[in-house]
Structure formats: C-alpha cells, structure tokens
Amino acid sequence: MADPLSRVFSALADPTRRDMVARLAAADATVNELAEPYDVTVQAVSKHLKVLEDAGLVSRSRDAQRRPVHLEAEVFDLMTKWIERYRRQAEARYQRLDAVLEELKNRPTDRAGRAARADGDDADKGAAS
Amino acid sequence: MADPLSRVFSALADPTRRDMVARLAAADATVNELAEPYDVTVQAVSKHLKVLEDAGLVSRSRDAQRRPVHLEAEVFDLMTKWIERYRRQAEARYQRLDAVLEELKNRPTDRAGRAARADGDDADKGAAS
DNA sequence: CTCGTATTCAACTCATCGGTTGACAAGACC
DNA sequence: GGTCTTGTCAACCGATGAGTTGAATACGAG
Known part of the structure; x- marks a missing residue:
C-alpha cells in the first residue's frame, strides 16, 4: 500500500492507535x-508505533536506550485537505440540487446520474488499486 | 470493529474507495x-460500496433494478472534528515549546516526557481495543 | 564485565480484506 | 412467459494486520 493518504487513513483506523x-x-x-494503559504487550505497541511512523504521523528521536515518540501534526493536513475538498464539492452540489432537478425535468428520456455528470473533476485518478 | 470513527477511517484507507x-x-x-473505470468485477465494487455504506459515507435509494448511490457528506465532520482537535492541541503544544524547555531546565534531574505531562486531556479514553 | 531496562526483530497464529467465480433475485422489455 | 440487465449473496483464495512468545540488541549502572 504505497500512497501516503492510504497509510495515514489506515493508521488512524485503529482505536488503539488513535488513542x-x-x-x-x-x-x-x-x-x-x-x-x-493498554493490556497488550510492549511489542504490539512498538508495532503500532511503526505504523504511525510509516504514515508520518509520528517521529522518534534517540535518548540513550529510550526512543521518545513525538507527534507530527503536519500530516493531518493531507487528510483535511482531501476531506474538505470533497465535502465542499458535495455540499455545493446539495445547494444546487434544485437546479439539477430542473435539468432532469427538461430531458425526461435520459436516465438519472448521466445528466448531472460532465462537470466532474476526477482528481486522485489512477490511484485506483 | 464497532466504532464509527474506525469504520470511516478504514473505509477511506482504500484508494479505489476514495476515488x-x-x-x-x-x-x-x-x-x-x-x-x-476500474478493472475489477462489479461484485468487488458492490463490496466496496457496502463498506462505504456501513461507514455512513454513502446511501442507496431504489429506482427499479438500479440502486443509485449518493454521497453523505455529514460523516466527514466526524473525522474532521477528531483530526482538528488533536492537531490544534499538538500545534498549541508546539507554540509553547519554549515554555516546556524552560520547565525542563528547572528540573534537570527529571527525565524528559514526564515534565510536560499532567496537563493531559485524555479524551477518547476507553476506546482502546 | 555483568546486570537490568528499553526497544526491536523473528516466527508464528488467527481474523479480516480485497479480489475472484458462480449462482441467484428483481425488474424492464419483447 | 422468456430474456436481458442490474445488482447482491456465497464460497473460496492469497495477502495483510494485529496480536502473541521468545530471542536479540543497545545502553546505563554497579
């Protein structure tokens, strides 16, 4: 699973990791x-941290045999940007729902879905597995 | 995997689903x-949709034998709220980093990490697996 | 040098995920 | 009533994930 966005999302898909x-x-x-706080072995937590680190959510420095873990907040932006983009788009579409319905009325032979298309912005394309 | 937040995050952890x-x-x-657009079977896509639907990201109505799929943008809020919360917290902490360093200087015998603690806000507690 | 502490690596188990194929249900169309 | 289209269900497969135990590494303290 190469792409960064997938790594971040899937890193946060686990409640323990989120905690x-x-x-x-x-x-x-x-x-x-x-x-x-968790009743799992330290090894398991170490693995969780590796996942978070690979996702760029966390970094580890070195202090003798300790490895202090530090949260890297910037990566959150990657997600928020993605989310906000499509949320806004979806909301905008909701706003002009009446306009869409209008257009559908004008071409009753055409099937739904098709009509509203063509203003499509196909970002993230080619990212399909 | 019961909790809604996990479902949403893990639903979006897949590039095809995100697309x-x-x-x-x-x-x-x-x-x-x-x-x-994808070179997978329709069944696979149907499964993906089930995941998105279980996460509340999508709803399906009925139109004869068709099942138009509709994006439900509200669920995004669940994520953005979670993200924003900890991002802000982490950034605030970064802002007052100098203050923390100051405090560390005042107690040089104490180990790192410990000092900055105790202002902890332990939300999402008990959510651990 | 030896011992204890902190962390990681390796190998294994078990469940879940993304994909497949094949059969089936529900409607529209003739 | 047949048939084509749209979509889902069921069973299976290979890969990955989260957890375990057990051994290894890295370092500080005696």
Whole structure:
C-alpha cells in the first residue's frame, strides 16, 4: 500500500492507535509509557508505533536506550485537505440540487446520474488499486 | 470493529474507495457506472460500496433494478472534528515549546516526557481495543 | 564485565480484506 | 412467459494486520 493518504487513513483506523495519537498530542512519551494503559504487550505497541511512523504521523528521536515518540501534526493536513475538498464539492452540489432537478425535468428520456455528470473533476485518478 | 470513527477511517484507507467518493462528490451514480473505470468485477465494487455504506459515507435509494448511490457528506465532520482537535492541541503544544524547555531546565534531574505531562486531556479514553 | 531496562526483530497464529467465480433475485422489455 | 440487465449473496483464495512468545540488541549502572 504505497500512497501516503492510504497509510495515514489506515493508521488512524485503529482505536488503539488513535488513542496513542490523542495522548501524544498532549505530550511526547516513550514506548513503555505509551504501552502502559493498554493490556497488550510492549511489542504490539512498538508495532503500532511503526505504523504511525510509516504514515508520518509520528517521529522518534534517540535518548540513550529510550526512543521518545513525538507527534507530527503536519500530516493531518493531507487528510483535511482531501476531506474538505470533497465535502465542499458535495455540499455545493446539495445547494444546487434544485437546479439539477430542473435539468432532469427538461430531458425526461435520459436516465438519472448521466445528466448531472460532465462537470466532474476526477482528481486522485489512477490511484485506483 | 464497532466504532464509527474506525469504520470511516478504514473505509477511506482504500484508494479505489476514495476515488469512488471523489466521483460521487460530483454526481450520484449507479453501481455499474461506478465500476466502469476500474478493472475489477462489479461484485468487488458492490463490496466496496457496502463498506462505504456501513461507514455512513454513502446511501442507496431504489429506482427499479438500479440502486443509485449518493454521497453523505455529514460523516466527514466526524473525522474532521477528531483530526482538528488533536492537531490544534499538538500545534498549541508546539507554540509553547519554549515554555516546556524552560520547565525542563528547572528540573534537570527529571527525565524528559514526564515534565510536560499532567496537563493531559485524555479524551477518547476507553476506546482502546 | 555483568546486570537490568528499553526497544526491536523473528516466527508464528488467527481474523479480516480485497479480489475472484458462480449462482441467484428483481425488474424492464419483447 | 422468456430474456436481458442490474445488482447482491456465497464460497473460496492469497495477502495483510494485529496480536502473541521468545530471542536479540543497545545502553546505563554497579
């Protein structure tokens, strides 16, 4: 799964990982500190951190044998941008719903869907698996 | 995987699904229309739609044997709220980084991480797997 | 050098995911 | 009533994910 957006979304699709991010938003922490509240092994948490790190959500520095984990908030922008784009688009479409209905009335032989098309903006194309 | 947030994130973790959402933002579409650009079977696309529907991102009405698919933009808010919350928190923390460093200087015997803690806001708690 | 602590690596299990093929249900069309 | 179209359901397959245990690495403290 190469693309960054997929990595970020799927990293946050796990409640444990989301909780870690929430805690890291408050303060940096070591692996052991992070692991403490959950009843899974430290190894499992280490794996979760690797996922978050691969997604760019988190970075680790080095302090003796400790590896403090730090939240990288910038990556959030990647998601918010994607989301906001299509949310706005969908909402705009909702706003002019009456206009669409109007156009459908004018061509009753045509099937739905087709009519409203053609203003399509096909970003993210070719990203299909 | 019960919780709604996980469902939404993981639904959007797939590029094909994300592309469908992008196209649905422009216009409603039938399953076959949606399937056309991808070189997978219609059944696969039907499955993808089920995932999106379970996440609440999409709804289907009935028009004879067709099932027009419609994007439900409201669910996006769930994500944006979550994201914005922790992004803001993390950025605020970044802003007052110098203050934190100051405090660390005052207690040089204490280990990092510990010091910055205790202002923690532990939302989403109990959501851990 | 040895010991304890913090973290990761390796190998394994089990469940879920994305995809397939094949059969089936529901309507429109003749 | 047949048949074509649209869509879903069921069973299966290979890959990946989240978890485990057990061993290895890296470093600081005696």
